[in-house]
Every structure is written in C-alpha cells, then in structure tokens.
Amino acid sequence: MILVLRALGVGDLATAVPALRALRAAYPDQELALAAPAWLTPLADLIGGVDRLLATDGLGELARTGAPPQLAVNLHGRGPQSHRMLADLRPRRLLAFANPEAGHLDGPAWFAEEHEVDRWCRLLAWYGIPADRTDLALRRPAPGQMPVGVTIVHPGSKAPEKRWPAGRFAALARELAGRGHRVVVTGSAVERDLAARVAAAAGLPPKVVLAGRTDLGELAALVAHARLVVSGDTGIGHLATGYATPSVLIFG
Incomplete structure (x- = not known):
C-alpha cells in the first residue's frame, strides 16, 4: 500500500493533484490510500486514482491499516509532527522533505515561499518520480440538482x-x-x-x-x-x- 498524508482542506488537496497522479502512475499495482478529512471524500473521488480515504483530521495518530505501508508520502508539510505520524506506521520507505528534528535526513530542502503545486512535484522528482505540475484537471461531475451557467x-x-x-x-x-x-x-x-x-x-x-x-x-x-x-x-x-x-x- 502507498499511504499519502494530506490532512488539510479543499485547496490543499487540489494543489496535491499532480503529485497524487504521479504516485498513481509510478505504482499502478499498489493500493493508494489518502489520509485526509472524511468530508473531502467527494474531492478524492473526482481526482481519480485514490483507492481509499483514511479519515484523518489534522495531525494526530493515524489509524492503523494492517501491515505497514510499502511507501508513505508526506504531502502534508515539512515535519516534524507529520513525519513522525507516518514513521510511526513503520513504512518500508518514507518520502518527505529533510527534517533532522524528525530524524529524517533524506529528501530535498524545504523552500517556504515555493508554490504548493511545485513543492510536491519537486519532492517526488527528488525521489525519481516525475510529476506534471499542469495535471490539475478534475473529473467533471453531472450537474445533478445544481444550476448551470451561474x-x-x-x-x-x-x-x-x-x-x-x-x-x-x-x-x-x-x-x-x-x-x-x-x-x-x-x-x-x-x-x-x-x-x-x-x-x-x-x-x-x-x-x-x-x-x-x-x-x-x-x-x-x-x-x-x-x-x-x-x-x-x-x-x-x-x-x-x-x-x-x-x-x-x-x-x-
């Protein structure tokens, strides 16, 4: 399983779409689980490629998912708390920005002023996973009961x-x-x-x-x-x- 942490809001998840799609492409045969607030489930469905949403509100203890994930990816922040949340699950590998305070020396440096889309694409690129920053399109739902053209x-x-x-x-x-x-x-x-x-x-x-x-x-x-x-x-x-x-x- 690939476990991705992004336990924030709508805009935060939307800026992680290229990175999520890149992970899906890099690991097509692995289950991709997203740790995010439950109310974001409709948006996760519109992104596509997310197999399961693990209800996670902010930074705290992540629900155990059975066997340790093969790969954990921190698309939440620079750490240390978010790094430790994922490390506690004992993944085989953790992809994250370098943070000595969290005991994670691997990964690229964090740039505070970097655009969120570019930040997560750069993180994956550092680990050899290419991501297209322009891949932001969401699946278009039917209007249903919503008015059109407003x-x-x-x-x-x-x-x-x-x-x-x-x-x-x-x-x-x-x-x-x-x-x-x-x-x-x-x-x-x-x-x-x-x-x-x-x-x-x-x-x-x-x-x-x-x-x-x-x-x-x-x-x-x-x-x-x-x-x-x-x-x-x-x-x-x-x-x-x-x-x-x-x-x-x-x-x-």
Missing part, C-alpha cells in the same frame, strides 16, 4: 485575513447581476449568515444563497458548470482551476 460569488474563507469586505462582494454581485449574470452566493454552513448579508445588500433574493445547502460534491458540480467564480484565495478557486472555469480570485 456566476458564483463566494465571500467566505476559513482565514479571516483572506476575506474581502462583505460590502465589496455585495457591490460586485449587484453589478454582475445588473449585467445579466445569474448570481448565486456560496459558502459553508457557518458562512450562511455572511452569504445572506451579501445577497441582501446586493438586492438579490434569498433563494440565490446556496451557502450551507451544498456538500462538497455538489459544490464541485456547481463550479464545473458555472459561468464564472469570484472568490478570495480559498478552496473554491482551486476547484475553478480544476475545471478551467473562468475565475477572479481576490488576494489580500
């Missing part, structure tokens, strides 16, 4: 410092609607109030607020068939990249 305004973010002011999102949503865009406002369940405020300030009806009403698979379908995505630097922007959906990401 413009998605996504004002929320887990990191408050990444949030553009709600009033500006509202002004933008109002302008887009005035130009003929069918605007919907998305977000998590805890962002529903924020989404409702943005929609109300933009003069949009409550029915356009989809925050808290979609699971991750439905959100992916919404993005895959959208006209445009406008968001901060957060996970939905990475979904837009995976589907080549036109997007505007607001940084800072």
